[in-house]
Amino acid sequence: MAKQILLNNIEVPGLAGFEVYRRLGGYSAVEKALKNFTPDQVTEEVKKSGLKGRGGAGFPAGMKWGFIDKKNETRYFVCNYDESEPGTFKDRFLGQMNPHLLIEGMILGSYALGARSSYIYIRGELFYVLKILEKAIDEAYLNGFLGENIKGSGYSLDLYVHPGAGAYICGEETALLESLEGKRGNPRIKPPFPAIVGLYGCPTVVNNVETIAALPWIMNNGGEAYAAIGIGNSKGTKLISACGHINKPGVYEIELGLPVEEFIYSDEYCGGIRNGNKLKAVVAGGSSVPILPAHLILKTAKGEPRLMSYESLAEGGFETGTMLGSGGFIVMDDTTCIVKNLLTFSRFYHHESCGQCSPCREGTGWIEKILTRIENGQGTMKDIDLLVNIARHVEGNTICPLGDAAAWPVASAIRHFREEFEEHVKLQRCPLSK
């Protein structure tokens, strides 16, 4: 059985309510921290744990907390619940099933950073989850875990949930802060980083739901215990949301280091490919990361088994590797048209570009247009090279990483599946559509 930290108890009826959560040991991490730990000691435990940000970028959480400017009296801790990266649906599941776990994590992070008001920014489509969270927050206030002088510690905290309104870009942390201030979600130029100038100009840390939900376990068991789980620099467990052509789509908690092959084929996880079909390709970490063909997702170019870890998935760089990203694991069987799948992604990035930088604004639209014409049988061989060229010019030339995120899927699809693009051009139609 895999190590369970985040999904432990997830099937217990009534877990979303305070009573059940508390009976199962909930809020003991907050009691422990407020009683026996200074804020800096909490940060120290998180540093020791080796926990990396689970929103996609994988930046070490404790290190990010260490950057916060403590000279400024007003500081903020913000939870990124925007979850809009195609293929990613772990936060939605975790927060709706176990809202108090997220709240407990928010209290711990807020205490460590010295925040007095904290916000959970949730995508507007998830209003029903917002209501689950608000109900749980009310319970936490009633039971003295939020509000003035929490459990007599002298520490006070208010926690609020704030809805977005349909914009993937607001998952980018500086766009999220703009949006929380009631503005358009245009990413800010960094530096300054949010740890120095964040919400309302004050030092701010933004973390993903899953990152924050790991904090109670780390506080209860110690950073070292967390660091003992996993492999290499990939410490702990990770939620993987698996979808596409597998027998058992869903959210799985894996110990980092699990072989990809086991994840796809074992009955404990994805349960293999539907209808006994052949695996064609996988997008392993949300739509933004490079797509890999079956042979490269199962084994590295060196022939070693590929593991579900930050390092192993990245092995081979972008030539033959990919990224763990957000853990959105999209599986495609041999009936899938790679061009059409890519077209849906490129349409998405075009739609979601905030429009501030011309390479992203124009490039994403141009990519969508060319892919549409190739998929419809009106493309030329030159179009394929043009796509590679545009992707190269978007990547690295924009304010925020959405530009890269739009470019990588294009570059990798053509790198690994060029013949399929060429076949569309030669046949003047999609070889796979009925």
Place this chain on the structure above:
Amino acid sequence: MEDKNNITAFNTGTLALVNRIIKRYPQGRQKSALLPVLHIAQSENNGWLSSEIMDYVATLLDIQPIEVYEVASFYSMFNLQPVGNCVIEVCQTGPCWLKGAEEIIAHYEARLGIKVGETTADGRFTLKTVECLAACGNAPVLQVGTEYHEHLTLQKAGQLLDKWQAENKISHTNPYL
């Protein structure tokens, strides 16, 4: 399209909710309440944001009307044109496409006699496509108001439409209530 009465101001109950939301942000930062208040305004205004209601929101939050327009036009959940009573939003991104989203969309187009982005002549239904709803494991997926409908099949999609037609479904209800 039938005439609907659009509102020009909130009732006292809604105003109380709005004031509670404004208090969540620091003094002088009431503009932060803009997205939540626009969600409420849209739900009470037949599912769309008219310039009158946006001007009213500007007054409530003590900001310039342009600050409301530029935000309303940025976010895809806000409709700046009238919509039908029931807005059907079908996810069209990769993972849903892999599991047959296009068939679901085509089914609704055929049954409603409209294309994506259009509203039926009787003003009852609007069909939209949306991007990934964070429910890809249960693809294909659609949303109506705050409700998610997952694991769609053509049969299930059809039954949902039968139900919405029978009950005169209205999708724009206050999301906080």
